[in-house]
Amino acid sequence: MDAETRREVLSDTQVRHYRERGYLVLERRIPEDVLQAIRREIARFVEEARGLTASNARLDLEDSHRPEAPRLRRVKAPYQLSSVFRDLARSDWVLAPVRDLLGPNLRLHGSKLNMKAAGYGAAVEWHQDWAFYPHSNDDVLAVGVMIDDMAAENGPLMVFPASHEGPVHDHHSDGVFAGAMDLGASALDPQDAVMLTGPAGSISLHHVRTVHGSAVNRSDRDRRLLLYEIAAADAFPLVGSTSPYEDFAEFQSRMLCGQATQEPRLRAAPVRIPQPPPATQGSIYEIQKALKARSF
Numbered sequence: 001m002d003a004e005t006r007r008e009v010l011s012d013t014q015v016r017h018y019r020e021r022g023y024l025v026l027e028r029r030i031p032e033d034v035l036q037a038i039r040r041e042i043a044r045f046v047e048e049a050r051g052l053t054a055s056n057a058r059l060d061l062e063d064s065h066r067p068e069a070p071r072l073r074r075v076k077a078p079y080q081l082s083s084v085f086r087d088l089a090r091s092d093w094v095l096a097p098v099r100d101l102l103g104p105n106l107r108l109h110g111s112k113l114n115m116k117a118a119g120y121g122a123a124v125e126w127h128q129d130w131a132f133y134p135h136s137n138d139d140v141l142a143v144g145v146m147i148d149d150m151a152a153e154n155g156p157l158m159v160f161p162a163s164h165e166g167p168v169h170d171h172h173s174d175g176v177f178a179g180a181m182d183l184g185a186s187a188l189d190p191q192d193a194v195m196l197t198g199p200a201g202s203i204s205l206h207h208v209r210t211v212h213g214s215a216v217n218r219s220d221r222d223r224r225l226l227l228y229e230i231a232a233a234d235a236f237p238l239v240g241s242t243s244p245y246e247d248f249a250e251f252q253s254r255m256l257c258g259q260a261t262q263e264p265r266l267r268a269a270p271v272r273i274p275q276p277p278p279a280t281q282g283s284i285y286e287i288q289k290a291l292k293a294r295s296f
């Protein structure tokens with residue numbers, strides 16, 4: 001972004017932190033009434049999971065789910081499912097800090113709500129979002145909205161500082177995309193991972209190349225994290241990436257603010273295309289089952 005551009009919410013220190021370390025946490029950014037509306041929507045989705053025998057296009061179920069005792073792991077694409085999630089994605093609560101980092105023109109790449117319920121909520125193995133959806137440039141990030149207080153014990157998102165400046169790691173297993181990396185085969189030391197904690201209503205922002213993951217929630221407190229993946233409008237997904245777009249018109253219809261463009265901006269970054277896809281299609285949780293070495 002032009003250095004002269006006036007920022008909306010972030011200080012120089014926060015922008016520098018994001019650029020150098022590849023993540024940022026902003027405490028208490030989302031108002032309580034919005035959080036309450038989200039929690040009511042979540043309760044609806046948990047009820048919808050009752051009676052289901054398998055995950056479907058909307059809901060992803062824990063392995064231990066039973067129709068009479070619903071265990072929801074993820075709401076897929078909440079932006080498409082509910083105006084509560086749509087309105088929040090388009091609000092300045094979310095967009096103002098992203099504009100400060102990526103500029104005024106922003107497109108939604110995807111959305112998801114990871115439930116990680118108390119006692120059993122599933123882990124997400126270490127990965128880079130960039131391994132799933134490389135773009136023509138890496139001005140792409142994920143905003144995580146903390147629906148519950150997030151602390152060490154309930155499986156917060158963890159990141160490796162400055163890993164966004166490093167390589168794209170191998171996320172394949174037996175030649176097939178497995179959606180996670182083998183930390184032991186990388187130069188990363190688990191001791192260096194940082195937990196992104198904060199009270200409910202805080203948001204995290206992590207760069208698309210930042211290595212991140214999270215452990216099982218064995219605590220007695222839920223840990224729900226709503227994620228919006230947001231790209232600069234001139235970052236275009238590369239062929240073979242896991243991109244949710246139907247066609248070009250639909251791609252352009254995902255603009256959140258500013259102007260769409262037909263001119264992708266190219267900037268060199270290491271890329272590895274997530275192909276061939278795994279035999280089991282589905283959420284990251286399903287794809288990562290193919291892994292041989294697990295960290296969590």
Ligand SMILES: O=C(O)CCC(=O)C(=O)O
Nearest residue numbers: 114124157213214225284
């Ligand atoms: O919910 C989490 O802790 C991990 C989120 C994530 O990285 C993902 O779903 O891709």
